[in-house]
Amino acid sequence: MRTYTNVFDLGDLKTALAEAFEIKKDRYKYESLGHHKTCLLIFFNNSLRTRLSTQKAARNLGMDVIVLDVNQGAWKLETERGVIMDGDKSEHLLEAIPVMASYCDIIGVRSFARFESRDDDYTEKILNQFIRYSGKPVFSMEAATGHPLQAFADLITIEEYKRTERPKVVLTWAPHPRALPQAVPNSFADFMNEADVDFVITHPHGYELDPKFVRGARVEYDQMKAFEGADFIYAKNWACPGVTNPADYGKVLSKDMSWTVDEAHMAVTNNAFFMHCLPVRRNMIVTDDVIEAPTSLVIPEAANREISATVVLKRMLEGLK
Numbered sequence: 001m002r003t004y005t006n007v008f009d010l011g012d013l014k015t016a017l018a019e020a021f022e023i024k025k026d027r028y029k030y031e032s033l034g035h036h037k038t039c040l041l042i043f044f045n046n047s048l049r050t051r052l053s054t055q056k057a058a059r060n061l062g063m064d065v066i067v068l069d070v071n072q073g074a075w076k077l078e079t080e081r082g083v084i085m086d087g088d089k090s091e092h093l094l095e096a097i098p099v100m101a102s103y104c105d106i107i108g109v110r111s112f113a114r115f116e117s118r119d120d121d122y123t124e125k126i127l128n129q130f131i132r133y134s135g136k137p138v139f140s141m142e143a144a145t146g147h148p149l150q151a152f153a154d155l156i157t158i159e160e161y162k163r164t165e166r167p168k169v170v171l172t173w174a175p176h177p178r179a180l181p182q183a184v185p186n187s188f189a190d191f192m193n194e195a196d197v198d199f200v201i202t203h204p205h206g207y208e209l210d211p212k213f214v215r216g217a218r219v220e221y222d223q224m225k226a227f228e229g230a231d232f233i234y235a236k237n238w239a240c241p242g243v244t245n246p247a248d249y250g251k252v253l254s255k256d257m258s259w260t261v262d263e264a265h266m267a268v269t270n271n272a273f274f275m276h277c278l279p280v281r282r283n284m285i286v287t288d289d290v291i292e293a294p295t296s297l298v299i300p301e302a303a304n305r306e307i308s309a310t311v312v313l314k315r316m317l318e319g320l321k
């Protein structure tokens with residue numbers, strides 16, 4: 001595996017899930033694979049789960065780990081070519097990338113959508129420079145339009161807890177005070193469309209996700225109708241993807257609190273499990289009662305981030321041989 005940015009990089013999902021459950025039984029099983037190999041984790045944005053779980057995964061495989069918070073300790077980086085660098089940025093990405101790559105064997109990158117240009121975000125301008133100029137295997141730790149480590153952990157969790165062979169899984173938008181990226185819902189849809197589930201997406205008008213990720217999923221604008229009979233509810237906020245109106249890209253079009261997932265919403269489901277990638281704004285996205293209920297999976301879901309990262313890093317290490 002040279003890059004991990006989407007569901008198709010994983011290949012057959014049943015095989016990937018079998019690998020995940022094998023590792024979950026013994027996460028140190030492949031600890032010799034990473035001997036004298038270094039994993040560099042580069043963060044342009046904040047993180048808790050990804051920062052901790054990916055370091056843990058690398059250590060499970062015997063790797064050394066370096067974590068770099070760009071713009072906090074390193075030089076502020078210019079990412080645009082052709083810019084006269086007379087401002088507050090001391091170094092260009094085009095030098096920094098090969099330099100960083102010279103100290104490691106595998107690179108993880110977190111670089112959120114900037115909402116300055118839909119094209120820049122949806123062509124993954126930053127992540128693709130690492131893929132193009134580092135000469136090393138590169139995996140996404142949430143880039144502008146995807147969060148595949150999260151979505152793989154979500155799939156593992158659904159597989160562990162499903163009570164029926166083909167569960168109904170609902171991705172629901174919920175309100176948030178800030179403009180959040182579409183990376184998490186995009187990757188969740190990317191994975192659910194390839195998994196053996198009955199997948200439904202529900203959100204207010206104007207929040208249509210990019211067709212590249214929606215693919216054959218059913219889109220239901222009536223949230224309560226979407227929730228009917230659901231086995232899993234996956235809640236997430238995202239800012240306007242700019243599909244129906246490109247001028248609205250990155251905007252907060254709604255803070256409608258009737259979309260907040262509460263017990264009345266969960267009452268029309270099939271006693272559904274509740275999921276969220278975290279961090280979550282309680283009583284905006286979901287009420288205290290729902291996220292604290294026995295059917296809330298947010299903690300085991302977060303714990304599975306160690307497993308998804310271990311599988312991906314294992315495959316990258318195997319590719320180095």
Ligand SMILES: CCC[C@H](NC(C)=O)C(=O)O
Binds near residue numbers: 142180181182277279
């Ligand atoms: C894993 C989620 C990271 C990020 N969340 C925030 C609060 O920026 C997002 O919504 O994409």
Ligand SMILES: NC(=O)OP(=O)(O)O
Binds near residue numbers: 049051142277
């Ligand atoms: N879910 C997730 O990626 O969390 P962090 O942003 O804390 O890493």
